[in-house]
Amino acid sequence: MIEMSVARVANVRLTGIAAAVPEQVFGLEQLSSEFGERDAQKINDLTGIRRRHITDANICTSDLCYAAALQLLSDLECNVATIDVLVMVTQTPDYILPATSCALHGRLNLPKSCSAFDLNLGCSGYVYGLWVVSQLLASGHLKRALLLVGDTISKLASPQDRSVAPLFGDAGTATLLEYDPSAAEMVFVMGTDGSGESHLIVPAGGFRNPRSSSTSERTAREGGNLRSDEDLYMNGNEIFAFTLREVPTMLESLLEAAGWSKDTPDAYVFHQANRFMLEHLSKRMKLPTDRVLYALQEFGNTSSASIPLTLVDQPPSSLKDGTSKLVLAGFGVGFSWAGVTLTCTSPKISNLVYLQHRNSEVST
């Protein structure tokens, strides 16, 4: 009946999470100067996004993930020589090639025995990353994996397009997972609807529509928005309709597959798209709304990074001491969606790292 795959993974423990954001902050003032005070306020009220951390041209996804990884490895006193696999999830890589995971493998001084590869997913990417990495570790042949997940989506948004410019922020995260036969089982539910391809897309700049002088030209589009084909396009109505169609079913199947009730999780952490949508979803599904976590007020929609960033910024108290049961769910670009029930025992949650503007020095 349910058109989604269910995967169960045992023997894998989530050991710690860190996140890094650029220090530079855009708030209501920047929105007002672009779209006028009234619209800026309305956008703020609907999305719940008050501020966003935005990179400058010198900071890439890899820099944010690198800073997060250094913090996490240092906090965990983890020897990099013991890392067997590095998986990077991003849609804003440093280069077309090589893979950002390979570049970070070098910068982190990981051993040559460590495998490294990229996954190209956005909103659902963190949960997909957890699934892939935990499957790799589950057999016990590989013991330790670093999952780096982040995006600088703000660089793809036309500043003159109100359907995207006010929403996106930048962040990079690092998660360490380890083989551990005593770890509780993780249950994953995944799905894809590729018919949603055109609703959240950067149409040009790949090989279907290579860059040209015409693809870089910003022209007037629907609602007076200015955008080029190299900029991010989002059809908000389609995304909302897709979310209403698929996410409740995903969450119901996930809880059922895990044998959890709606009251079992200590926290629900959803992809931080916008507050209006998440509140509607939580209300409609009759979730315990005080356990639904939000970090978008401070960071906006940070694409693949939003779930781990929320856990770092707003860690549920149960996560700090003892065992915590979490539901994580990402959904969007693709369309692609994935959810997991995760039982964590005292993972290390690093302090949020702020990457300074321009000179890329790290401070916490």
Next chain:
Amino acid sequence: MTKEVFLQLLDELLELEPGTLTGNENLKDYEIWDSMTVLGFIALVDEHFGFTVSTERLAQAKTVDDLVALLDGRVSYK
């Protein structure tokens, strides 16, 4: 739900006094009917009728009655 009650929900969405909308109004005459209010409409239908409206048909809607028609007979006319 009657059409009358549904129109009152739309009055609230468009920040109008209850009983203002009758059906033949043009949506483009309401400045508040922007992309964000459209999301509110999708949410309203989902909450009160339990289904997701067709986004293609919603994009074509020009009048308040066009919005009523999106409900495919789920409102009664008494």
